[in-house]
Amino acid sequence: MSVRTGSDNGRGLVRRGIALLATGLLTATAAVVGAAAPAQAAVADRWGFAYLHTPTPAPGTILDTTRQWGSWKATAPALWATVDQVGVGRYQVRFPLAASPNGVVHVTTVDNAPRWCQVVSNAPAGPDHMVIVQCYRPGGVPDNARFVVDYTSASGMLPPGSDAFGYVRANPVGAMLSSYNSMGAGNTVTQLGTGFYEVKLNGLGTALLDGNLQATAEHPFGPRRCKIAQWSPSGGAILAYVFCFDPAGSFIDSYFNLTYHRERPIFGSVPPTRFAYLLSSPFGGSTNFNSAGGANSIAVSGVGQYLVTLPSVGVPASTVQVTALGTSPDYCNLQTPWVLSANTALVRNVICFNAGGSQAPNNFFLTYSSST
Numbered sequence: 001m002s003v004r005t006g007s008d009n010g011r012g013l014v015r016r017g018i019a020l021l022a023t024g025l026l027t028a029t030a031a032v033v034g035a036a037a038p039a040q041a042a043v044a045d046r047w048g049f050a051y052l053h054t055p056t057p058a059p060g061t062i063l064d065t066t067r068q069w070g071s072w073k074a075t076a077p078a079l080w081a082t083v084d085q086v087g088v089g090r091y092q093v094r095f096p097l098a099a100s101p102n103g104v105v106h107v108t109t110v111d112n113a114p115r116w117c118q119v120v121s122n123a124p125a126g127p128d129h130m131v132i133v134q135c136y137r138p139g140g141v142p143d144n145a146r147f148v149v150d151y152t153s154a155s156g157m158l159p160p161g162s163d164a165f166g167y168v169r170a171n172p173v174g175a176m177l178s179s180y181n182s183m184g185a186g187n188t189v190t191q192l193g194t195g196f197y198e199v200k201l202n203g204l205g206t207a208l209l210d211g212n213l214q215a216t217a218e219h220p221f222g223p224r225r226c227k228i229a230q231w232s233p234s235g236g237a238i239l240a241y242v243f244c245f246d247p248a249g250s251f252i253d254s255y256f257n258l259t260y261h262r263e264r265p266i267f268g269s270v271p272p273t274r275f276a277y278l279l280s281s282p283f284g285g286s287t288n289f290n291s292a293g294g295a296n297s298i299a300v301s302g303v304g305q306y307l308v309t310l311p312s313v314g315v316p317a318s319t320v321q322v323t324a325l326g327t328s329p330d331y332c333n334l335q336t337p338w339v340l341s342a343n344t345a346l347v348r349n350v351i352c353f354n355a356g357g358s359q360a361p362n363n364f365f366l367t368y369s370s371s372t
Contacts, residue, residue, distance in 0.1 A: 210286030
C-alpha cells in the first residue's frame, strides 16, 4: 500500500519543503510482536468512549454497553453514555460526570458505504460532557451514520519513562483551544497554508518513529475531513502535518483535534492495561504495539479494505479509532464494528475511500483500547 499525492495543490505543498511519505505496497498479511512495557500512572482527568450502534436512535438512547466506558464508572458504575439525534446525521452524545473545558474528541464512522463523521462541538453540560457529531455522505450532504466517539481531558505530567501522551485542539488559523503534553514541554500549532497545519508535540518523541496519531476534523458550520499527511521525530519532539479537505477534496481551513500516544491508550490513562495500536505501512517496529505482547497483524481483504487482528487484548467494553495517513483527500472508516474472539480483537475491516466515494487503497493509523 502506498501513500498517493492526490491533487496538484498537494504536490505544490510538498515542493515547498515538507518531505511526505512514500511507502511500499502492502500485498499480504504482515505480523509483528509489539513489545509490552511497564505501565505508569494515570493521566486523564476525564475520559470516555462510546459506539452509536443505530443511525436513528430514539431520544436518550443508551449507547452500546459492550463498547462504551469512561472515567465516571469509578464512582457511578450504573451511569451510561447516551445519545439524542437532533437533525439529519447530527447527534448529541452525553458522557456522564465528565465535564471539562480542556479536551479533545475523535470520531470514526462505522459504515460499509462512504460516509464520514466530524465533531461539531464539545463542551461541558452541567456535570456531564456533551459532544455533538455531524455525519455526511459524498458531496457533503448530511446523512445518518453509525460512529465511534472518544473524549479525553488531561492535566498534570508523567514521570520520566518510555511512554508519552499529548493532544491539541486547534481553530482554523492554528490557535490552540486545548492542549496537553505529558512531559510538560508544551505543544505548538502553525498554519502553513490553507487547510495545512504543523503540530509540534515537544518532548514526546524519541529517536525512532514510534507511537500512534489520531486526527479528527471539527467545524460548526460545514463538512470537513482532516488526516495526518506526514509525521516524524524531530529533536525530541513529534512533528505531525495535518491536511484538511472539503467534500470535493480541496484544501480548506478547519478546526481539528489531534492526539499522540505512545505505549498508552488513546485516552491517556493506565489502567486500562489492554490496548494496541499500529500503522499500516511501513508495518512493524515501534509503530506497532500490543500491551499484552500479542502479534498484531494486517491483511488486505479487498480494494481499500484491511482486516486487523489484535491478539491478547480483547476485552469487553472497548473502542477503535482510525485515521488515514497521506496527502490525498482519501479517508478511512470502520466497515463494521470490531468484535472479540476469545481474547482477540478483530477489526473487519478498515475501509478507505477517495473523495468521490469509491474504495481506494490508503495507509492508516489504528488504535484499540479497552476498559480494563
